[in-house]
Amino acid sequence: MAKHIEVRDLNIYYGSFRAVRDVSMTIHPCAITALIGPSGCGKSTYLRALNRMHELVPAARVEGEVVMDDQDLYAPGMDPVEVRKHVGMVFQRPNPFPTMSVYDNVAAGLRLNHRRMRKSEMDDIVEESLRGANLWEEVKDRLDKPGSGLSGGQQQRLCIARAIAVKPDVLLMDEPCSALDPISTHAIEDLMAGLKENYTIVIVTHNMQQAARVSNYTGFFNIGGTGEPGELVEIDETPKIFSTPAHTSTEEYISGRFG
């Protein structure tokens, strides 16, 4: 079930360095929220803070609240492993497990989470996930072949299938198309449009056309200067951001007059 996320005054640090400052936003369920902004402004860091992947980096920490289902994900006692089961993630570079077949890659999340189930049940989930990722028709005859033998675009859709197989509530995507050609990008954008009916999706992208095409809400991140923390300039409905943004820096960025 898609969830609503409320972020309040989120500050993200690497050691003593503050990477992202005072972000507050509402992430709407069953919608795509795009995060745009120049390189190094903390979009990816922020995205990774939403499912506590951020803290895998040594000395990284977070202040503030990320509230999902009336629970603060950063409250004491929250288990990051449980959080990640509900907030899935797709990465910039396709990263299927090289030792596993296509089938095992999709089933990996379920197996690694120790959910025992019958073979037929597993088959159903794998097929459903691969269909959800628009990949079933292409791989149904080679489910037992290595996942890393697929093309780049297929691998990325395999990773999406793997992420949705564990049925998360929220799907975070960190520049999922930046390593892909336009045709694969189109396939994944189509896929996102379908996925948003069931999932809350947050996507980081450098491609503004992509943000304009697929997203319902767009947030613009910017950075004051080198060594300064990144911050959220504004977030609003996508048509409004791309036609009449409230801030001049947003307008400059999306019209290419930036820097």
Add this chain to the structure above:
Amino acid sequence: MSTPTETRPASADTEPPRDRTRLVRGSLPRWAPWATLGGSALLAAVPTAVATGFSLIFFAFCLALCYVVGIFLWSRSVEGARKAADRAFTAVVTSAFALALTPLVSVVITVVSKGVQRFDTEFFTYSMRGVVGAGGGAYHAIVGTLVTSGLATLMSVPIGLCTAIYLVEYGRGRLARGITFFVDVMTGIPSIVAGLFAYALFTLVFGPGTVNGFSGAIALSVLMIPIVVRSSEEMIKIVPDDLREAAFALGTPKWKVILRVVLPTAVAGISTGVTLAVARVVGETAPLLIAAGTTASTNFNPFSGQMATLSVFSYYEYASPGVPPEPYLERAWTAALTLMAIVMVLNLVARSFSLLFAPKTRS
């Protein structure tokens, strides 16, 4: 926007040749290296013949020198300085390779030619119990080598692998740095010190003069652990972080990420490293001489009684032969050959492991 075909005028035809950058250089014919080699051989034969007595080493040295100088000068006059330097250095590097290979080939040839005489069924089925002079075999030593190395592997691999996992996945700060330092120090321990350590340990625990196969295995594992740690550490390190993150993002606990994603991805390299570590200790002599001792009869029990091993057997047969010495020396060479064969089989096993377990990209 103009298309590329429009911007490119028919310059290739109209441009005068003198303006063109010269891209063609002279080059030696393909047979040039072989011709130089032949010429150098003739040239090198002269000083070799003049010098008193024929010396293959002297001839090879002159040959290499003549070849390097010859190909450099010839190439320089035709092809220019850059290619001449390239050819000269190719020759130098190849000579260095040949030089490095010489002792290796020499050892193989010597051991095979001398060891093959007793490489028979009796050697692999009989121990030395009650044998004086000719006959007998190294069955007891083969058993001892397999038992001590096997036990050492059983002890070293879990300890070494867990240490490597700790260092890569968990270790931070002073403790990890300390472990890394001491593992490096352990790599450099002279093997006899490992033997003395095991001997002293068993003397302290079980009383003076306790020498058995298990003590030898302890000595070997002291040598083996650092090798296993280092090779496994490198292999676990090169597993891309992408894969760990992908597994974490599925809501997988850390221990399961390590067990189900990191280790399977690295298993090919780890097993190769382990096999090479075994190959490294299987030929150790000094620690086994002290810690495992030697005996003429077959001993399957590593916890009681001395245990002969191939290297120690070979050493004793060669160092203190009886009269006449020939059968003893022959046995020593054959033991060395057997040891070499075991190491080679281990290497082949390691290679097939990495082929078998390596992540496959193509079906």
